Amino acid sequence: MRILFLAGLVFLTACGSNSTRNANWAGYLGGDHREHYSTLDQIHSGNVESLTVAWTYQSGDLDSSRNTQIQCNPLVLDGILYGSTPMLDFFALDATSGKELWKISPLEDLDALNGLGVNRGLAYWDGDGERRLLVTAGPFLIAIDAATGTLIPDFGKRGLVDMREGMGRDPQTFFLTANSPGVVFDNLYIVGSRVDEGYGAGPGHIRAYDVRSGAQKWIFHTIPQPGEEGYDTWPADAYTYEGGANSWAGMSLDAQRGLVFIPTGSATADFYGGNRLGSNLFANSLLALDARNGKKIWHFQTVHHDIWDRDLPAAPNLVTVTHDGKPVDAVAQITKTGFVFLFNRETGEPLFPIKEAAMPPSDIPGEEAWPTQPLPMAPPPFVRQNFTPEEATNISDTAYENALQMLASLRTGGPFVPPSLQGTVIFPGFDGGGEWGGAGWDPQSQTLYVNANEMPWILKLFEGETKATGLLRDHGFNTYKNYCAGCHGLDRQGSSFMGGIPALTDLPARRTPVEAASILKSGQGQMPNFRWLGDQEVDALVAFLYDLDTPDNRVPEPESPTREVRRYHHTGYNKFVGADGYPAVRPPWGTLSAIDLHAGTIRWQVPLGIHQELIDRGLPPTGTENYGGPVVTAGDLLFIAATADEKIRAFDKHTGREVWSHDLPAAGYATPATYAVDGKQYLVIACGGGKLGTKSGDSWVAFALPDQH
Numbered sequence: 001m002r003i004l005f006l007a008g009l010v011f012l013t014a015c016g017s018n019s020t021r022n023a024n025w026a027g028y029l030g031g032d033h034r035e036h037y038s039t040l041d042q043i044h045s046g047n048v049e050s051l052t053v054a055w056t057y058q059s060g061d062l063d064s065s066r067n068t069q070i071q072c073n074p075l076v077l078d079g080i081l082y083g084s085t086p087m088l089d090f091f092a093l094d095a096t097s098g099k100e101l102w103k104i105s106p107l108e109d110l111d112a113l114n115g116l117g118v119n120r121g122l123a124y125w126d127g128d129g130e131r132r133l134l135v136t137a138g139p140f141l142i143a144i145d146a147a148t149g150t151l152i153p154d155f156g157k158r159g160l161v162d163m164r165e166g167m168g169r170d171p172q173t174f175f176l177t178a179n180s181p182g183v184v185f186d187n188l189y190i191v192g193s194r195v196d197e198g199y200g201a202g203p204g205h206i207r208a209y210d211v212r213s214g215a216q217k218w219i220f221h222t223i224p225q226p227g228e229e230g231y232d233t234w235p236a237d238a239y240t241y242e243g244g245a246n247s248w249a250g251m252s253l254d255a256q257r258g259l260v261f262i263p264t265g266s267a268t269a270d271f272y273g274g275n276r277l278g279s280n281l282f283a284n285s286l287l288a289l290d291a292r293n294g295k296k297i298w299h300f301q302t303v304h305h306d307i308w309d310r311d312l313p314a315a316p317n318l319v320t321v322t323h324d325g326k327p328v329d330a331v332a333q334i335t336k337t338g339f340v341f342l343f344n345r346e347t348g349e350p351l352f353p354i355k356e357a358a359m360p361p362s363d364i365p366g367e368e369a370w371p372t373q374p375l376p377m378a379p380p381p382f383v384r385q386n387f388t389p390e391e392a393t394n395i396s397d398t399a400y401e402n403a404l405q406m407l408a409s410l411r412t413g414g415p416f417v418p419p420s421l422q423g424t425v426i427f428p429g430f431d432g433g434g435e436w437g438g439a440g441w442d443p444q445s446q447t448l449y450v451n452a453n454e455m456p457w458i459l460k461l462f463e464g465e466t467k468a469t470g471l472l473r474d475h476g477f478n479t480y481k482n483y484c485a486g487c488h489g490l491d492r493q494g495s496s497f498m499g500g501i502p503a504l505t506d507l508p509a510r511r512t513p514v515e516a517a518s519i520l521k522s523g524q525g526q527m528p529n530f531r532w533l534g535d536q537e538v539d540a541l542v543a544f545l546y547d548l549d550t551p552d553n554r555v556p557e558p559e560s561p562t563r564e565v566r567r568y569h570h571t572g573y574n575k576f577v578g579a580d581g582y583p584a585v586r587p588p589w590g591t592l593s594a595i596d597l598h599a600g601t602i603r604w605q606v607p608l609g610i611h612q613e614l615i616d617r618g619l620p621p622t623g624t625e626n627y628g629g630p631v632v633t634a635g636d637l638l639f640i641a642a643t644a645d646e647k648i649r650a651f652d653k654h655t656g657r658e659v660w661s662h663d664l665p666a667a668g669y670a671t672p673a674t675y676a677v678d679g680k681q682y683l684v685i686a687c688g689g690g691k692l693g694t695k696s697g698d699s700w701v702a703f704a705l706p707d708q709h
Contacts, residue, residue, distance in 0.1 A: 023676040025076040028121035028181045029438060029629070030673075032253035033318035036440035036449075037632050038674045042681035044635035047705060048650045048660045054682060054704040055098030056665075059085035062698035067502070069669060069696065070688025071179070071436075071628070073121045076675040077131070082146065084119040086688055086698050088137040092149060095684075096677050098702060102149030106135075106142045106159070120250070120436070120670075121181040123189065125211045132211060134189050136178040139164050139171075141191065141209065156214030163193060166216045167203055174202030174243065180250035180315070180436070183260055185291040187211050190260050192247025197309070198483065199567065201268040203239075204246020206287075208294060218294035222246065222264055222282045229296065230281030242276055244268040245283035249436050250315035252331070254345060259297060261318070261331050261345075262287040265311030271419045271459060272307065272568040274366035279304040286316060286333050286341065288348060298348030302335055304370035307362070307419055308459075309430050310336050314438035314629070321446050321597045323351050332441070332597060334434035334450055337415045338383035339376050340595060352378040352600050362418035364461060364568060369418045378600030382434075382593040383452050386414045387427040387585055393578055394586045395619060403584035406576070410458060419570070423460040427585070430457050430573060437629030437642060437671055442653060448595040449638055449653070451608055453625050455583050456576035464567040476544030479537055482569055489572040501573075504545060513542050582611075582622075590623030590643065592630070594656060604656040609643030625692055629671040631683075641668025641685050644692040648672070648685055648703075666690075666697025680704055 029036050043051065062068065068086035075082040081095040091103040123134040124146060131146040132155075141163050143155035151159025163178065164171030175196045182191030188208040195202045206220040222245035223238060224230040234242065244267040251262045267276050267283040284303035289296055303310045316333040321342070323330075329345040342351045354374050362369040384391065392403040411417055412425040432453050440449040464482040487501045488494055494503035507516065520538050542548070576584045583589050587607065594603040609624035626642035632653060633639070641648040646667040650660040666689030674683050683703045690696040 021676065021679045022079065023681075024078065025074065025673040025675045027075070028123065028250065029073055029315065029671060030631070032183055032255055034250070034252045034315040034438060035317060035319070035443070035632075036438065036630055036671065037442065039634045040674055040676055040681045041633060041635035042676065043633070043637065043674075043683065043705060045637060045652055045659055048635075048637060050705055051650075051660060051662065051683070051703045052706060053662075054702045055096075056702075057093055057098040057100065057700040059087075059089065059091065059103075059698045061085050061087040061089060062696060063087065064696070067690045067696060068688065068698075069118050069690035070686040070698070070700075071118045071120045071670045072686050073671040074673050074684065074686070074700075075122050075124060075133075076673060076684075077124070077146075079677045080146075081684065082122055082124075082133060083686065083700060084122070084135070086690075086696065088117065088119055090122070090133065090135055090144060090149075092146070093700075095675060095682065095702075096680070098700070104144060104149045104151070106144070106151060107137055107140065117177050118179050120179050123181040123184050125184045125187070125189070127187065128212070134181070134184070134211065136163070136181070136191070139176050141178070141189075141214065143211070143214065154213065161209065161214040163191075163207070164202070166207065166219065167205060169202065174200070176202050179248060183251055183253040183291075184211065185253060185255060185258070185260065188217060188291065190251065190253075190291060192249075192251065192262065192264075194248035195243055195246050195268075197244065197266075197268055197270045199269050201243025203242070204244055204248075204264065206247060206262055206289070206294065208291075220287070220289055220294040220296070223267070224281065233278040233281045234276055235278065238276055242267055245280070249311070249313050250438075252316050252318050253291065254318055254329075257346065258291045259345065260289050260291040261316050262289060263312030263314070263316060263333060266303070266306035266309055269567075269569075270307075270309040271461060271570050272364065272367060273305055274364070274368075274568070277305075277368050279370060280306070284310060284312060286312065286331070286343070288331075288345075300341065300343060300348060300350075302333070302341060302374060304373060305368070307367070307369060308416065308426060310415075313432055313435050317439055317441045317448065318345065319441050319446075319448070319597060320443065321351070323598075330597075332439070332448055334439050336428060336430075336432040336434055338381040338385065338428050338433035338452060340379050340382070340448065340450075340597070341376055342597060350376075352376055359416040360413070360418060363420060364418070367418070367568075373416050379595050379597070380602060382450050382595060382602065382605070383428045383432075383454050383591065384585075385427075387412050387425050387456050387576075391585050393582065393584055395582060395614065395622070396580065399578040399580050399582065399584075402579045406578075406584060419459050419461050421461055423458050425456050425576060426459050427456040427576075429453060429455045429575070431455065431625070431627075435627055437627060440630040440632040440638065442632045444634070445654075446596065446598045447603060447653070448597050449592065449630050449632060450595060451590070451592050451626050451630060451640060451642055454585060454589050454591065454623070455625055456585050458574045458576050460571045460574075461568045462571060464569050476540035476542065479541045480544055482567070484541070485569065485572055487572065489574075508546055513546050513548070516545060517542050588621075588623035590626045592638075592640065592651065592656065594653070606651070606656040606658075608640070609645050609647070612645065627669040627691055631672045631674055633674060639672050639674070639683055641670065641672060643667070644694055646689070646694060662703065664701060665699045667692070667694045
């Protein structure tokens with residue numbers, strides 16, 4: 001018998017096998033290093049075809065009137081699985097049977113929750129003889145007793161901390177939540193946030209909270225204040241009004257070194273930076289902070305002055321690679337543009353060369369696109385970088401001709417062609433390339449596994465209206481174009497971006513004008529509040545949305561010395577699809593890649609997912625858009641759901657050959673987990689659906705090998 005020590009857990013092994021009596025999935029994405037890796041090998045390439053459903057859990061709170069989702073990667077500790085539901089309840093299950101042990105609705109009042117969102121995982125703290133779960137819902141950080149499912153009364157205010165407080169601004173004036181869990185270091189909980197991406201957004205500063213009391217212990221300003229490093233990369237007063245530069249994708253922890261690695265997103269507004277000229281540190285950066293006090297150790301900015309919404313989309317992987325013949329502890333960061341940046345974990349030194357490549361200028365008045373952008377010379381990008389006519393879809397002659405006609409009217413040429421009034425092709429798209437599911441790491445072969453999207457999008461700007469008009473509803477139309485069309489579209493038809501933005505064409509049938517005005521002022525779900533517009537502007541917007549016949553009422557746009565007078569907006573998140581509704585680019589539209597981080601090469605790449613109707617036409621697998629990451633095991637397997645065809649799959653991690661698949665009750669847009677209880681290995685996935693036009697679900701499904709008698 002051997003004893004293995006991994007991330008503080010003791011695994012007993014026998015007969016040379018890594019199968020264990022009990023093995024936890026002890027942290028988000030497998031643990032602090034976010035490796036997505038398990039030493040379990042009871043399920044392997046020789047028997048995976050025998051996997052069957054071991055148990056199914058339905059939370060019972062599916063709301064068919066909403067486009068709900070479950071994106072949660074669970075915790076499994078000592079035979080108990082902790083997860084979340086579509087309505088952001090949290091639960092504990094017997095991990096061998098799926099039997100519910102407890103469930104809590106920490107915010108019974110949905111108004112207090114500020115609408116629904118998503119939860120991608122949980123964190124836990126084990127100390128003082130108790131185990132606390134740390135979760136987020138709406139703007140609140142919540143502490144739950146893992147044994148009883150009750151709120152911790154001495155944490156914050158009766159178990160809740162409002163994360164909008166402590167940001168240096170009025171907490172009622174901006175939207176903030178946290179989809180992804182943070183990390184626990186000693187008695188600190190370090191966490192980022194998700195904020196609005198338009199004008200008037202809140203800042204994305206990183207905070208650490210005391211896990212016992214909920215008190216804020218330190219803050220790192222991602223939009224630097226006077227006297228702080230990076231202050232000169234923004235306009236002088238930007239810290240008072242600028243937003244974003246937030247870490248919404250999660251973070252990784254090297255507890256031994258006391259280093260937390262934090263990826264950040266773009267500054268706001270996403271697609272026009274005339275009010276934030278400069279390189280904009282620490283937006284779009286990988287930060288290495290001292291976990292004890294928030295002091296910066298090193299950073300690298302992956303996009304300068306982002307005007308493409310090129311957020312760093314996933315928690316980085318902490319890996320050990322062979323470099324110049326020696327093992328090096330490193331950090332690997334995937335990007336929406338399809339690159340892997342690899343750095344020495346302690347120093348931030350790149351392990352492969354990075355070139356500052358010249359990029360085209362912007363032709364938008366007031367905008368100054370940064371003249372260069374950093375591109376890793378290795379590994380090569382894991383998605384295509386340019387939508388050229390040669391890349392137009394080939395699934396039919398009609399689709400091909402239609403794609404060419406559309407492409408000829410747009411600007412294209414790579415991932416850093418600036419936004420334009422003409423319309424610019426964003427490829428890889430707003431959802432990657434790499435996305436929030438993140439990458440899996442196999443320490444045995446030093447291989448990084450990345451699933452990716454290859455969907456082009458179209459970004460088109462227009463100049464915001466500033467003049468008042470005669471009728472209140474007409475002025476409301478200008479307000480709508482300026483602040484609402486970017487999400488809901490100029491035609492009010494909604495969008496599939498970020499899990500689905502509802503159409504407003506049927507709003508009068510769903511809400512009264514008074515209710516709509518209230519939501520505009522308070523925010524709901526993914527929508528921030530627009531209280532800062534003022535009552536007259538909100539009234540004008542409601543008049544437009546409800547086509548109210550109002551008397552002449554000229555309403556000037558509110559003056560704001562902290563915002564650019566001449567602002568540009570975008571027409572919405574528009575996928576570049578052909579007349580047949582499929583992506584205008586030739587397949588594959590979703591891929592799974594194996595990247596050798598020792599050699600800096602791609603080992604293999606295969607399509608991920610199918611469109612069955614195209615298979616029936618005789619076409620090869622095209623791949624589908626996908627959300628949620630992989631799990632890699634010592635059993636020579638990679639498990640992943642993520643696809644729009646509502647399946648979960650296993651691949652041979654050495655070759656990319658699909659060796660098993662199973663239909664799910666709803667698409668698994670989440671990262672699976674694997675664990676063992678009493679010597680039996682399980683694979684579990686949240687089946688929440690709700691993206692890419694697929695149905696919503698409320699199930700968790702676990703798989704295992706049949707019992708041997």
